Amino acid sequence: MTILTVKTNPYSDQKPGTSGLRKRVKAYSQPNYVENFIQSIFDSLDGIEGQTLVIGGDGRFYNDVAIQKAIRIAAANGFGRVLVGRGGILSTPAASHIIRHYGAFGGLVLSASHNPGGPDGDFGIKYNIGNGGPAPEKITDAVFERSKVIESYRTLDTPDIDLDTIGTQQVGGMAVEIIDPVADYAALMQTLFDFDAIRGMFASGFRMTFDAMHAVTGPYAHAILEGMLGAPKGTVINGVPSPTFNHGHPDPNLVYCKEMHDLLMTPDGPDFGAASDGDGDRNLIIGKNRFVTPSDSLALLAANAHLAPGYRGGIAGIARSMPTSAAADRVAEKLGIEMHETPTGWKFFGNLLDAGRVTICGEESAGTGSNHVREKDGLWAVLLWLNILAVRKQGVDAIVREHWRLYGRNYYTRHDYEEVDAAIANNLVDDLRGQLAALPGRVFEDDLQIAYADDFTYLDPVDGSTSARQGIRIGFTDGSRIVLRLSGTGTVGATLRVYLERYEAPDGRHDLDTQLALEPLIGIIESLAGIRARTGRSEPSVIT
Numbered sequence: 001m002t003i004l005t006v007k008t009n010p011y012s013d014q015k016p017g018t019s020g021l022r023k024r025v026k027a028y029s030q031p032n033y034v035e036n037f038i039q040s041i042f043d044s045l046d047g048i049e050g051q052t053l054v055i056g057g058d059g060r061f062y063n064d065v066a067i068q069k070a071i072r073i074a075a076a077n078g079f080g081r082v083l084v085g086r087g088g089i090l091s092t093p094a095a096s097h098i099i100r101h102y103g104a105f106g107g108l109v110l111s112a113s114h115n116p117g118g119p120d121g122d123f124g125i126k127y128n129i130g131n132g133g134p135a136p137e138k139i140t141d142a143v144f145e146r147s148k149v150i151e152s153y154r155t156l157d158t159p160d161i162d163l164d165t166i167g168t169q170q171v172g173g174m175a176v177e178i179i180d181p182v183a184d185y186a187a188l189m190q191t192l193f194d195f196d197a198i199r200g201m202f203a204s205g206f207r208m209t210f211d212a213m214h215a216v217t218g219p220y221a222h223a224i225l226e227g228m229l230g231a232p233k234g235t236v237i238n239g240v241p242s243p244t245f246n247h248g249h250p251d252p253n254l255v256y257c258k259e260m261h262d263l264l265m266t267p268d269g270p271d272f273g274a275a276s277d278g279d280g281d282r283n284l285i286i287g288k289n290r291f292v293t294p295s296d297s298l299a300l301l302a303a304n305a306h307l308a309p310g311y312r313g314g315i316a317g318i319a320r321s322m323p324t325s326a327a328a329d330r331v332a333e334k335l336g337i338e339m340h341e342t343p344t345g346w347k348f349f350g351n352l353l354d355a356g357r358v359t360i361c362g363e364e365s366a367g368t369g370s371n372h373v374r375e376k377d378g379l380w381a382v383l384l385w386l387n388i389l390a391v392r393k394q395g396v397d398a399i400v401r402e403h404w405r406l407y408g409r410n411y412y413t414r415h416d417y418e419e420v421d422a423a424i425a426n427n428l429v430d431d432l433r434g435q436l437a438a439l440p441g442r443v444f445e446d447d448l449q450i451a452y453a454d455d456f457t458y459l460d461p462v463d464g465s466t467s468a469r470q471g472i473r474i475g476f477t478d479g480s481r482i483v484l485r486l487s488g489t490g491t492v493g494a495t496l497r498v499y500l501e502r503y504e505a506p507d508g509r510h511d512l513d514t515q516l517a518l519e520p521l522i523g524i525i526e527s528l529a530g531i532r533a534r535t536g537r538s539e540p541s542v543i544t
């Protein structure tokens with residue numbers, strides 16, 4: 001088969017963000033946009049000849065088109081084998097597992113995560129390395145540099161591959177294996193959790209709703225929850241992946257899962273509600289009358305992980321992204337294990353996990369996971385919660401309250417200002433950065449005194465690399481904290497994120513309304529940064 005070398009012109013905007021290159025489908029549909037980016041990835045890797053590559057995505061609009069292109073370019077660049085999820089489907093954590101399980105060189109994950117899909121929605125491509133995790137900055141920086149000067153890409157002139165039939169086909173000299181997207185992942189879950197105990201809980205009448213949001217976790221949740229664990233049919237809702245997510249927004253938060261949240265707050269509602277996002281790596285956890293914030297969920301899962309067979313020997317350490325609340329730090333302290341604070345982005349956990357220094361990681365952005373893969377994992381979090389509920393024989397609310405009585409409560413919220421003019425957002429951050437040196441010592445209402453103010457720089461303790469300018473932190477003497485940073489996953493304008501946290505000791509008040517508890521901090525950041533005045537917004541677009 002003749003390899004075609006096709007001339008192309010570089011694009012200047014193929015800089016991977018927090019998690020791969022996310023753009024509007026319209027941007028991805030430009031001539032050679034996909035080809036340029038994938039060729040730039042392959043050009044930035046050494047030793048791909050004859051290797052195995054995993055390809056899969058969340059099934060969103062354009063997935064099918066991009067996968068066919070990716071297969072041809074992989075074949076023309078000398079890969080020996082690609083493993084593709086049937087129908088082009090692989091959840092992000094399943095892709096991570098498949099890369100590790102089959103010893104692949106790496107993988108292409110086609111997803112824009114929780115962003116909306118469809119012709120007017122978003123698409124994304126992310127490269128994961130052989131440990132199953134997102135490529136570190138060293139690689140994503142090289143890909144961006146390459147994309148700015150690329151002059152040609154390699155491909156083959158072959159018909160489309162049938163993605164729907166399990167088995168092996170040949171594209172040029174490369175084998176294309178279409179594999180079951182669920183089986184290997186489900187088998188892994190079975191090794192980690194006490195399926196008998198969870199099955200018993202369902203058999204004794206425990207009721208749950210899992211909202212797959214018309215996205216990738218549908219097939220996984222049907223197979224594991226309703227199939228292997230015996231949850232009644234109908235437990236999984238919106239379980240058929242749709243290219244547009246049924247015209248919805250597959251972000252498992254209290255805005256887009258409001259109906260489920262409200263149901264959980266009623267006396268007749270189910271005992272447990274959960275959801276996952278577009279590509280299956282995020283999670284939402286709601287108990288009867290109790291929403292669990294992602295930061296609290298991380299702390300609770302870490303404190304109770306030993307109740308699941310996969311973690312019975314204890315956990316080595318915990319890592320959380322910088323804006324995530326410090327609730328997990330208190331658990332690590334009590335357990336006497338390592339605690340790490342990393343920049344936003346799952347890629348920063350990879351080295352710590354590979355080095356065996358941490359077992360459980362989590363982020364305020366609804367992501368938790370462990371060393372079983374190198375991505376956050378929505379269904380994993382749901383299954384660990386189920387395992388804990390089955391063993392402790394208590395409801396979510398009781399478990400959360402008990403945790404606060406033991407460790408104290410970190411009130412926490414995030415205010416997002418979406419699609420803000422990028423210049424305004426950048427100026428706002430720059431101006432705040434300019435004030436940082438003068439802030440320590442300043443006292444505000446409620447005796448809130450600033451202890452430190454900086455722009456977070458991360459020093460990776462494993463490979464010694466540093467990542468600067470990862471978000472502004474303003475810490476107070478009582479443990480309260482304000483963090484402000486710009487999102488790296490938005491596709492239009494800038495998204496300003498403000499993270500607010502206040503600590504209440506074990507014997508303090510744990511029943512306050514979160515927004516009220518954080519009101520003084522909301523006032524302080526407004527007075528320092530002037531968000532509302534400068535953006536012209538009277539309130540955040542999303543509060544989580």
Ligand code: G16
Nearest residue numbers: 018019113344345346365487488489
């Ligand atoms: C991605 C990253 C996460 C990050 C989140 C939000 O998640 O993998 O590590 O916390 O984006 O990032 P940002 O605040 O920069 O928008 P996902 O689920 O979108 O892949």
